Amino acid sequence: MPNILVIDDNVTNRETFADVLTSEGHTVLMAGSAEEGLAKLSAMAVDAVLCDLRLPNLDGLGAMELAHEKFGPIPWILITGHGNEETAVDAIKQGAFNYLTKPVDLGRLKATIESAVRMQAANRENKALRRELGYDEALDRIVGTSTAIRQLKAAIKQVARTDATVLIEGESGTGKELVADALHALSNRSGRPYLKVNAGAISHDLLESELFGHERGSFTGAIQQKKGKFEAADTGTLFLDEIGEMPLDAQVKFLRVLQDGSLHRVGGNQPIATDVRLVVATNRNLKEEVLANRFRMDLYFRLNVVNLQVPPLRDRREDIPLLAKAFLDRLNRRHHQQKEPSEGLINHLRRQDWPGNVRELENFIEKLYVMTPGKVIHPDITGALDDEPTPDAGAAPARDSTPAPRGPASADDAIRLLVGLPVDEVEKRLILATLAHFGGNKTKAARQLQIGAKTLYRKLIEYGVQTPGEVGE
Ligand SMILES: Nc1ncnc2c1ncn2[C@@H]1O[C@H](COP(=O)(O)OP(=O)(O)OP(=O)(O)O)[C@@H](O)[C@H]1O
Ligand SMILES: [Mg+2]
Structure with a gap:
């Protein structure tokens, strides 16, 4: 049964659309805002999205852009107000599948959803076929032909289809998240939920509830029962990032869940069984953390079933020109321009040590790109090199480097x-x-x-x- 997501802040509209689509045999998910819709998309495979253009914070077009960037192509049908045809045409140019004008004709709605679902089914088939041929976009997103990267990709392919826990280690900015994404995308669980939790970004006291959920009233502020990410990832994959930051008391509870195969929500006493494939990452050396008594050895052994090392960029400099080209191509597409690197730029990039790894290279290229008025990008744009990586900075451990903080695409x-x-x-x-x-x-x-x-x-x-x-x- 195809899953359709309806995003509309107007409850009556939302429910009318849901009724019509349910009667057509679709499973309907509903969201009252773009943010809620995006959260649903990250938790579940959806075949088509019906989305009001005007939404409270982020509008329907913005939501589509983010969704396409994060989750790949999903047929997106926008509902626009009367007299908004111009926006609708723009929307199609930006990748919307189609649009419907208010008041929505329910017959047209059904027909449009049908063709969107058909297109998505064809997309999926195509994708499955390509996967059978050993080709997958998720792996292609990891740019590089160095021996290290080729071996890494081969290892990803090999372990993706198993349910083994994978520990990904590598300095900050090396691409650990891309590896985790590929592990899920190439697994039999792709199309099932894929959730990410960053253990380093959540305050210690909230981490347990974030992972395992809580019962109502279990602590101040727990006004409602809440499912944790572990439960939400059931039948899919949970990516636990920055596992090295997990405080010791949380490690104890986490280990217990892994050993028992079931969890308890905070304040709950019913064990909840889950089927979750676990992928964890850290930019620390977890073995050293164990030796320093900052990470539990028993948990380390549980997590380190398959170990994937993502090498620092300075150890695979031959990938730098390809990476630079990939980033420039993307910028050219985004800005509808045709800028190209000078030979001097590529040589310059190859000489740097990039303590912040691929992320730093990406940020650096983006900065040069926007500062270059002409067609050819040289390495010596005044100002752009202000925080040029120092040649020997690579000798410092990754944790002490200060790459620019991550963020959304722009x-x-x-x-x-x-x-x-x-x-x-x-x-x-x-x-x-x-x-x-x-x-x-x-x-x-x-x-x-x-x-x-x-x-x-x-x-x-x-x-x-x-x-x-x-x-x-
Ligand atoms: N091999 C690669 N090909 C293309 N892009 C890459 C590659 N490696 C990393 N990137 C890009 O670099 C940025 C950082 O990658 P990612 O977030 O996966 O790093 P990370 O290892 O998880 O870093 P951190 O430890 O800081 O979380 C992302 O924008 C990612 O798309
Ligand atoms: Mg990361």
Whole structure:
């Protein structure tokens, strides 16, 4: 039965569409906002999306753009108000499957959904065929032909179809998340839920509830029962990122869940069985963490069933020209331009050590790209090299490097996701995300945020993340 997602902030419309589509034999998921819709898409394979153009924060077009970027092509049908044909035509240019104008003719709705579902089925078949031929987009997203990358891709192919827990290790920015994505995409669980939890970005006291859920009233603020990511990932894959940041007490509980094969929600006493394939990643050397008593040995052994090492970029410099080309191609597509690198640029890129690895290379190229007015990109644009990587910075361990924090595809996307929030909330999110990015190192976070360390402490106490008197680093 095809799954259709209906995104509309108007409850009556939403339910009318859902009724019609359910009576046609579809399974309908509903969301009242773009954000809610995107969350549903990340948890479930959907065959077509019916989406109102006008939504409270992020609009229907923005949602489509993000969804296509994150989840690949899903037929997207926009509902536009009367007299909005121009926007509708734009939407098609940007990749919408079709549009319907209000008041929506239910006959047309059914027909449009039918053809969208048919197209998606053809897409899937095509994808399955390509996979049979040993070709997969998820692997193609990992650019590189060095021996290290070829071996890594071969290993991904080999272990993806098993249910073995995979530990991905590699410095920051090397592409661990791409590896995790490929493991899910190439597994028999692709099309099932794929959820990500970043153990380093969630405050310690919330991590357990995020993973395992909680019962109503189990702690202050737990006003409703909530399923954890583990339960939500049932029959699919859970990617637990920055596992090295998991505090020891959470490690104990986590290990128990892995041993028992069932979990308890916080405050709950019913064991819940789940079938989840686990992929974990860290930019620390987990074995060293074990030796330093920061990571439990028993948990390490449970996680380290298959170990994939993603090598730093400086150890596979031959991939740099290909990566640079891939990033430039993407920028050219995005900006509808045709810029190309000078030979000097490629040579320059190959000489750097890239302590922030592929992410740093990507950011650097993007910066040069936007600063280059002409067609040929040279390495010596004034200003763009301000924070050029130092030649020997690669000798420093990855944790001490300071690559630019990660974020959505562009600053505009980031802002759009925040529209509707109060400034204080935005500030809080920025501060906590920056802190998490630097592995909890307050000095580095304060420096990046360009605020004083004292201000940072005060804010953290305000947020309840730090207790007064607690000694920071
Ligand atoms: N081999 C690659 N080919 C193309 N893009 C890559 C490759 N490796 C990394 N990237 C890009 O570099 C950026 C960082 O990759 P990713 O987030 O997977 O790194 P990571 O190892 O998870 O880093 P961190 O430890 O900081 O979380 C992403 O934008 C990703 O798309
Ligand atoms: Mg990562």
